[in-house]
Amino acid sequence: MRPDFKKMQNMIPAIVQDVNTKQVLMLAYVNEEAYDMMLKTHETYFYSRSRQELWHKGETSGHLQYIKSMYLDCDADTLLIEVEQVGVACHTGSYSCFFNEVLPEVKKITFVGDEHA
Template sequence: MDIIKVIDEIKFDDKGLVPAVVQDIKTKKVLMLAYMNKESIKKTFEEGLVHYYSRSREKLWKKGETSGNIQKLKSFYYDCDKDSLLIEVEQVGVACHTGNYSCFFNEVLKIENQQRDVIEELYFLLKDRKEKPKEGSYTNYLFREGLDKILKKVGEESSEVIIGAKNRNKEELIYEISDLVYHVLVLMVNEDVFIDDIKEELISRKRS
């Protein structure tokens, strides 16, 4: 790939900057909005770690240079007008200087989508709970107790699913499967396994 040719395609503003929307490649959550210039784009591709241009400090900066919360470059796009960027990254730690995972945490309006993926929504709720513990939360109790406790609960809930199936009671079975799914998701979050990891594995099995 000719990065110089890519840069020549991009339309920078009169200050030599272009806005960049940054998205976590695994969670698909928008992490932040920053600005890049030609030099920061070159540095990003050379090192594989995302660099930006600070308008307030008027200088180049590497994300996570002091905090350790670096962003590993995974994909790079520019839009149809060639005047804005979309960068997908592997986020190490949190993206926001406030300690929040994403800079976009000030919720103003959220219209519930009846077609939303409830399992993915629950997964990200559990992930958020792990990063920002809540007093009295059963989920945080599991994370605090650690892997052995989580595995014990997964085993117990698996047994309850079997019992529900043997009882030929559909309502009981639905209830117990829901409990099992919840505890499996807790396990996934605890072990840094993403839903997309499972999807990719299932897709590879389908192909084979």
């Protein structure tokens, strides 16, 4: 099954996740060329919307992403890519691009006991 690139200007979003920890590392966009390169090389490739060109993640920084699995969502218009990350994923130097907490006052709810079993 191939992604449906026609829905969103010939590219689809790709969520990149650490294969071991399941931490979400980044979100980027993939066009058909990037998708085909990933199938061929098992490394992540994206389409840079700002530079309007193919982008091999880690090519200049050495922070490569080795693809361990890829999944399409139910509509075939979003990819989930599980990777082995070398170094960091974010250009800021953070392991994940998702480190800015939006709702810090919201606490995780913990259920005690079996009343919700």
